[in-house]
Amino acid sequence: DQQVKQNSPSLSVQEGRISILNCDYTNSMFDYFLWYKKYPAEGPTFLISISSIKDKNEDGRFTVFLNKSAKHLSLHIVPSQPGDSAVYFCAAGASNQGGKLIFGQGTELSVKP
Amino acid sequence: DTAVSQTPKYLVTQMGNDKSIKCEQNLGHDTMYWYKQDSKKFLKIMFSYNNKELIINETVPNRFSPKSPDKAHLNLHINSLELGDSAVYFCASSNRGLNTEAFFGQGTRLTVV
Numbered sequence: 744d745q746q747v748k749q750n751s752p753s754l755s756v757q758e759g760r761i762s763i764l765n766c767d768y769t770n771s772m773f774d775y776f777l778w779y780k781k782y783p784a785e786g787p788t789f790l791i792s793i794s795s796i797k798d799k800n801e802d803g804r805f806t807v808f809l810n811k812s813a814k815h816l817s818l819h820i821v822p823s824q825p826g827d828s829a830v831y832f833c834a835a836g837a838s839n840q841g842g843k844l845i846f847g848q849g850t851e852l853s854v855k856p
Numbered sequence: 857d858t859a860v861s862q863t864p865k866y867l868v869t870q871m872g873n874d875k876s877i878k879c880e881q882n883l884g885h886d887t888m889y890w891y892k893q894d895s896k897k898f899l900k901i902m903f904s905y906n907n908k909e910l911i912i913n914e915t916v917p918n919r920f921s922p923k924s925p926d927k928a929h930l931n932l933h934i935n936s937l938e939l940g941d942s943a944v945y946f947c948a949s950s951n952r953g954l955n956t957e958a959f960f961g962q963g964t965r966l967t968v969v
Binding site: 777779787788830848 | 860899901948956958959960962
């Protein structure tokens, strides 16, 4: 039972354009959401998060949107840069779960020059 | 000054052996975790310790035993290794209850032959 799903295993975008990575979840108890970026042979690196009381959070080129009614969140990267090429993981947590994060299966983003 | 460091980075061993992976964090966090990334790239939580106390144990075989000598260290000991234990194991840490991001180590790629 995959509670967090990233249905696109890969995404290819031209440099300078917008990258949109999507994530869906099923558990209504999740109240915070995070995006991680992962390069090969490295651990996931935190990128941006959003609390369930918000619908948008922005940090530089990265914006996360949360649609609670649809149980959907997305990460927008604009403009995309070749260095953004990595695997992006969506993760969700519930405040009463001791910090446990449930991860999606990841989307591999390739930004082409 | 790595925030979360785990050793070794690569571990190749034979079936039936016992091995340990060590993890240390210098972030002053009170909670540490072990996650497993399997061949399908899913990242799944295995254990969580808060101030040396086990708080999450996700139906992991009892051949896996985490040990936390202090809140900055969480080691993972695996007995009687099986082929199916081959995966990448990530250690992480965070502050429990603050809905903050978890910081991950670089991973240990375990290969059982």
